[in-house]
Amino acid sequence: MSSLTAHSQGSAATHDTLSSALPTPAQPGPFGHKQRKNFFMPEGKTEFNHGSYGTFTRSVQENMMKWHNRVEENPDRWTRLDLKPALIKVRTQLAEFMNCDKDELALVQNTTIGVNTILRSLDFIPGDRILQLSTLYDAVDKTTRYICDTHKDVEIIEVPIVMPLTDHEIVFQVEKMIQDHLAKKDGSRIRLAMIDWISSVPAVLHPIKALVDMLKSYGILVFVDAAHVIGQVPIDLTYLNPDFLITNCHKWLYSVRGSAVLFVPKRFQSSIHPTSIQVAYKTGGFENEFSWSGTLDYSTILSIEGALEFRKQYGEDAIIHYCHRLAVEGGAKMAEILGTNVLTPHEHQVGNMVNVRLPIKNINDPKLQTPDYLIRLLLDKYNLFTPSFKHGGYFWTRVSAQIYLELSDFEHLGRVWKEVIDELNAENA
């Protein structure tokens, strides 16, 4: 546990002296295949890609249906009287979980909406620059480009990030880009930085505290894309103190898809409006503007309650420790089988997702230029899937550890990928 808490950097959590009692791949405790029955996976199907869409437990679905049914008992009473207090309760639970003020939280459907909420509310003026890393999520990149397309003289400054890099090197590269920009003295200013806490592809746990502090020291607003964070690493917003943060509960917290939480400190709230303007615009204040997104099924958001309940049985430390150790050891095992390596030089750069290099001989193989061939092959022939991607001149696959997996699953996956790649290499021979 020590490597994780010391280096997760988004939390001031101290070394856990009971770490030896926490579940590991060798001693899974309540985790491993015995967890499968709590989820929906059919026989013969193993979920290796939790990171893309998440999944939820049967108990969470029951919780969601409870909310769903409650609405139908009296939709007017529910919508007009009971919904808002129910949302406040969820925000209160999340505020405790993330160590912040519940009134600085807004519940939204997903990270992309959260990103659009902030970016489309901020008043960008000519000369503003948006700093981002090249490894940022595609939809976030498209959103910053949309902002540039719709504003005069607003441009992106992109920091090329090619792993492997140490934490220190990542911070250094970003800072260098800022200093290079300052040296230009062209009248423009870096207004905002979009920074991943845990990037998607490749999945890298960034030195987020160091990045936030460094960026703020230059007077740059920091928007932390923490889509993958809650439930994967400890999160302490008072310690991290970003200007904005968004995280998906439906990724690693086990709530139903369509449940995310946006952090907006009070000092910015008067200028931040939802992507869908509501009745409360200008009259209701931040809480009211974000308590109603129009007629929707809010039971997915409310299922966060069920997710937190499920996790409490085991404790965050146990879940995080098991998944992280499994990702590290599973990744090493797969790399061994494939005769390759993992992307990140240090264990603390991995949360629950590990990137394993695929020994493909011809990186320009036409079958690999779009995702379709591999999606079909993996799903149809092997009944599993892990996303693959090019990075730094190599081909990688990203694997998500979870409480329903064991080391043997990673071994199986390693053998499957070996077969797939051997076949592709043979075709190219």
Add this chain to the structure above:
Amino acid sequence: MTNAELPTAANPGPFGHKQRKNFLFPENYTQFNHGSYGTFPKVVQDDIRAFQDRCEQNPDRWNRCDLFTYMDDIRTQLAEFINCDKAELALVNNTTAGVNTVLRSLPFVPGDRILVLSTGFIAVNQTVRYICDAHEDVKVIEVPVTFPLSDKDLLNKVEEALKAHQELKDGSRIKLGIVDWISSVPSVIHPVKELVELLHSYGALVYVDGAHTIGQVPVDLGYLRPDFYITNCHKWLFSARGSALLYVAKRHQHLIHPISITGDYNSGFEKEFSFLGTQDYSSILSILTALKFRKQYGEDAIISYTHSLAIEGGKAMAKILGTHTLTRDDDDKVANMVNVALPIKDLKHPKANNADFMKIMLDKYNLYTPAFIHGDHLYTRVSAQIYLELEDFVRLANIWKEVIEGLNASS
């Protein structure tokens, strides 16, 4: 079925209380306000669960492959339902999202004016306000409308506003007009075809807010030809909440982007709107089950019954209350929602407001119909549906009579 055979309030056929078992209502609850949040039959809820289970069994196959097949099928079916090109349809979560999608995409420039009616839905008018705040010299022209108003008078009022603007000769132009097809409170069917033509003749784009239309009145976009149109499926079509349909005429599609930009930005309208980001799509997919449920009876039968019930129910309520309906004998201005005047003596009574009425109705009678002041009267809006019968309206009228008499006694 011939017209003579279609169900009516007097001859409910497959409709009325026998429909209650198809829905999720508890024993002691009657839904008189379908118009606000809609509701859906049990089979729709079962399918939501089935879609969810299917997704969870293989989230990658579902989210990368199968989901899109279903979304596509829905647009195919709805395109046929409302007579338009499937390529002009996008599925969104609700009307407010659909309105924001268009308004926040259109490139408003200084001097642009947006025309709305005072009876427009409040969230829509607030969105227009936001657009004005967020742009230099973009202003709203609000046409004050008080019903009852004949179609001719309504059109004249709008044309007066258009002419008055022309006379200003200040270099500004009316870029867009937003008009209700069926307004919310009060609920009135507007002469929408004529409004579209009128606004077009003055060079304005037209966004038809059809939130309340699909499933309540026949919709034919080939005939109507608006620039933009939005409708909620979860209001009158019986799908689950969070399912709406946006129409954007091809000639405007290059301008329109989702309120939440995704990885498909600049890939073309259909692609850009094919994915709304990670959410539970079972609400949107429930449109399929809703359409299947309705097919058992046919649109004509459903619309005939609910419309007839609204008219007869409204008449019965007005008789009991000693008042009138907003639209009087103008049956064509009512679809499934009827506005009944309440016999309050003092319009300014401190408790004559929706919030206070709601408390009484929910706590004492376990039902609710929205109350609002319009013109010189206090009205309540009642929604007819296939699970209601005339006697429900009689019961509601007697309840409102009791409530209003209570207030009148205390004033």
